[in-house]
Amino acid sequence: MTRTTDVLNALVPLISDLAQELPAELRYRRLLDTLRRLLPCDAVALLRLEGDTLVPLATRGLSDDTLGRRFMVAAHPRLHAILQAPGAVRFAADCGLPDPYDGLIPGEGSQLDVHDCMGCTLRVGAGAWGVLTLDALETGRFSPADLKILDTFASLAAATVAATARLDALARSIEDERRRAESYRLAASPAPQAMVGHSPAYRQLVSEIELVAPSDLTVLVTGETGVGKELVARQLHARSPRADKAMVSVNCAALPEHLVESELFGHVRGAFSGAVGDRLGKFEMAHGGTLFLDEIGELPLAVQAKLLRVLQDGQLQRIGSDREHRADIRLVAATNRDLAAEVRAGRFRADLYHRLSVFPLRVPPLRERGRDVLLLAGAFIEENRRRTGLRGLRLSQEAQRALLAHAWPGNVRELEYLLARAALKAGARHAKGDASGIATLTAEDLDMAPPAPAAAPPADAAAPPGAPRADLRSEVDAFQRRMIEAALEANRGNMAASARALGLDRANLARLAARLGIVPAGRRQRA
Structure with a gap:
């Protein structure tokens, strides 16, 4: 009666776990801990059957490297016998079949020459899901009553793994629905502006888009601010075989540095303060479609290294997770920086630059x-x-x-x-x-005076007619400085309001103002 009471007391918490939302790893560990309390074993393992291989999901009493091993059923007669048996099976000490865990139970000796071993198959539905194995260091540790307890326990263990499988399937379904909702949101957004033009520079750009769009090559779109790099990226997606899938856009310059990795690769619940649930990264949202990384030259070097690994292997890990996910995406990146110069200055990784610029695509400025x-x-x-x-x-x-x-x-x-x-x-x-x-x-509505008639240059003029008075970068900086200063003055130095008025992200405006040497009036007074 006492043994029956002990069994019931051990099983009650495990049964209550079935109604709880727990991570699969924690659920499996509790299952094995309960089994160790019920039966006199030194080591216990839960293995899932994947094809013809058994993969350890959780262990107790075995060396840490066991979880990294894979056990081919055909190469391990005991595991094969467990899978073939209708119920729990116990192996005699002199059965002669090698134990798959010989040398994996920490102890004084490196081999387990004489010990006791039991195992059972866990069945979910009509098929075998995996096996439970128990090992003891001394022969005769297990009794016929222990074999019956294991047989009974197998049903509860099967219910546990079935519940875990259903919860995992539900989580995947939620992720699929979230990804589908994101696709619908993108599809419902206003149609992008059409590309128009007849100039030779425009026709050259269109011919290059038509050439590379049907492929899966990574494209690096370069050009000055405001030339329409995102519109080019959308044209690449629309003319690709992935056009019926989502195109996910990320403005790398607008992401806070401490959240860049989470935004791109996702995170799991509890990975950091504020991570109250699992979250898909942009890579997984774009699975099957196109991922557009705008302002990629703004990425920190540490994130550049992780991005390179994902692009090379096609696999990523969410923050706080050991599981690898595969993301099938076509990458389009854009920047207004000279990335080759950034590489020489040590601000951008050379290997990532070469990986991105498989097909460089320059968008001509409007003046051309x-x-x-x-x-x-x-x-x-x-x-x-x-x-x-x-x-x-x-x-x-x-x-x-x-x-x-x-x-x-x-x-x-x-x-x-x-x-x-x-x-x-x-x-x-x-x-x-x-x-x-x-x-x-009218020209007055545009705040642009009509151009004055071109005057004949003096005979000794060194510069050709129409030559710019200053280099292009200086002209662009001067124009941007005037617009930013006017916006800050109109908004009394409020950076956020000025950014909205200019159609920029606040972080982008702050960086641009700092580069141009513009200090809002409020900051000047404090200084």
Whole structure:
């Protein structure tokens, strides 16, 4: 009666565990701990059958390296006999069959020449799920009653592994649903702007996109800020065999450094403070589709090393997990930096640079695209016409000449924002008087004076006509400095509000302001 009571007392906590949400590893360890309390064994192991191999999932009393071993059933007669037996089986000390754990039980000797051994098959449904094995260092440790207890325990153990399998399947289903929801969210987002143009530089870009899009090659999209690198990435995805899958975009510059790894690779519950549940990384969200890493030159060196490993092996680990996951993605990266120069300066890994630039794709700046500026202006004006409710919105001849003469240091993005402001002004002016429903954008609406007629250069002029007064980088920096200072002044030095007004991420604006030597008024006063 006492033995029966002991058995029941040991099984009750295990039964209650079936109703709890526990990690699989913890559930298996509790299962083995209960078995060791019930039966006089020195070592116990739970192994799952994968094809013709038994894989240890949890052990007690065996050396640490046992979990890394794989036991081919055909090479281990005792394990084969356990799988073939209808119930629990005990091996006689003189049975002659080698024990798979010989030398794996820590002790004084390196071999277990004489010991007691039992095992049973765990069955889930109609098939064998795996086996439980028990070893004792002395012969005769196990009794016929112990064999019956093991036979009974096998049913509870099978229920435990079945519950764990169902919970794992449910977790995978939740991840699949989350990934599907992300795909739907991306699909439901507004359609990206179409690429338009007729210039030779634009046609060259389109031909390169058509060439590389059907492949799975990694593409590195380079170009100045505002040229439309993300639009190019979306075209690469739309023209690829992965177009029916998700395209997941990550702005690497907007990620706090301590969260970059979690965002890219995911984490498990408890991996760090605030990790209250498992989370998919962007790699797993993009499984089967395209992952777009914008501003990749901003990644810290430590994350660059982990990214390189994932790209080489196709496998990743979530933070806090030992399990490896495979992510099948097509990678497109973008940067406005000269990564070759960053490599020489030691700020970017050379091996990652070569891995990313399998197919480099340069997006030309707007100043190299000639009259494409008018085609793009037409597309943006039509968008703004719909927003303002006007029947028509057109460009005056002076405005067209002003657009063609401008250097466009902010590229297509500068053109888009400039026309949005101009459309608001024209719409407001039109609402005051003109009943035709057609408004005209003037050079004054664009805040761009019409270009002056070109004057003949003096005979001794050293520079050719139209030569820039300063190098391009200086002009771009000066333009960005003026816009940022104006935004900060309008928003009383508030960096977050200024970033929203400029259409930038706050972290990006802070870095850009620091590079340009701009200090908000509030910080200057504190200093």
